[in-house]
Amino acid sequence: MTRRPNGRSQRGTMLAELVVALAVLSILAGGLAVALTSAFQAQADVRARSTRALEVEQALRRLQRDVRRSVPESLRLVDPQTVELLHLADSGRYRSADGSGPAGFTHNDVSMTPGLALTEINILGRFLHLQAGAGGLLPEGHQIAVVSGTVANAGDLATVSAPDNRIRLIDDGDEDRLRLDRPHVFPGHSPGYQLYLADGWMRYHCVGDVLYREFAPSLSTPADPMAAGRVIGQVQGCRFDIALRADGKRVLGLNLLLDGGDGARSQQLVQQSLAINLP
Numbered sequence: 001m002t003r004r005p006n007g008r009s010q011r012g013t014m015l016a017e018l019v020v021a022l023a024v025l026s027i028l029a030g031g032l033a034v035a036l037t038s039a040f041q042a043q044a045d046v047r048a049r050s051t052r053a054l055e056v057e058q059a060l061r062r063l064q065r066d067v068r069r070s071v072p073e074s075l076r077l078v079d080p081q082t083v084e085l086l087h088l089a090d091s092g093r094y095r096s097a098d099g100s101g102p103a104g105f106t107h108n109d110v111s112m113t114p115g116l117a118l119t120e121i122n123i124l125g126r127f128l129h130l131q132a133g134a135g136g137l138l139p140e141g142h143q144i145a146v147v148s149g150t151v152a153n154a155g156d157l158a159t160v161s162a163p164d165n166r167i168r169l170i171d172d173g174d175e176d177r178l179r180l181d182r183p184h185v186f187p188g189h190s191p192g193y194q195l196y197l198a199d200g201w202m203r204y205h206c207v208g209d210v211l212y213r214e215f216a217p218s219l220s221t222p223a224d225p226m227a228a229g230r231v232i233g234q235v236q237g238c239r240f241d242i243a244l245r246a247d248g249k250r251v252l253g254l255n256l257l258l259d260g261g262d263g264a265r266s267q268q269l270v271q272q273s274l275a276i277n278l279p
Contacts, residue, residue: 082205117183206238234259
């Protein structure tokens with residue numbers, strides 16, 4: 001005679017199987033949660049790194065653009081964390097004014113005595129980008145820079161006028177004339193030297209963990225982070241260098257040590273060389 005299974009025993013077996021199944025499901029669910037968390041974290045890290053890479057690219061592009069638009073040979077190191085440049089407004093070939101009026105100008109005559117101190121010079125042609133105010137006065141802070149067009153200067157600009165030497169733009173018919181409040185010494189004639197007009201000094205400098213960009217009223221004035229624009233943050237190291245290449249051209253180097261931007265300890269080393277534009 002066959003004995004029927006005990007109902008209580010059968011229920012115990014089913015309960016044990018259910019407990020085992022729940023345990024297996026909980027293990028699977030835990031593993032899935034860990035996998036999903038890791039996947040979401042990896043995605044967030046990739047997104048943070050992509051955003052960081054874009055910030056770095058934009059910062060370098062801005063610096064490159066400012067270097068290209070600066071007066072040639074005007075880059076100067078204040079210290080390893082600070083570089084300054086003259087922001088270019090316009091340029092042209094120049095000559096000494098002969099005082100006989102537009103009809104009497106000899107446009108092919110660009111000779112002038114080197115080292116001559118002048119309050120007026122004429123431009124061969126017209127400036128394209130200058131905006132003069134009342135009476136033809138250029139805004140305060142505009143400066144004249146005269147740079148050699150034939151050799152790379154190993155040091156500073158040949159001559160730069162003082163920022164408080166006001167400049168007046170005068171329409172001389174088919175060419176422009178510049179008139180200064182005080183005489184300025186011109187090192188030579190064009191085209192051996194080129195005249196540039198700058199609208200002020202621009203400075204890139206690292207303060208704390210931020211790289212700033214600001215306009216400065218004069219060379220090497222104290223930095224004012226409150227008046228500066230933020231270029232990029234999370235900077236852990238910053239250094240500018242100006243090197244002289246074999247061909248005599250100076251090159252600006254920027255070395256930034258940055259946080260990776262993903263919340264981890266990883267860091268990104270950015271090295272960028274920017275050739276200084278020449279006359």
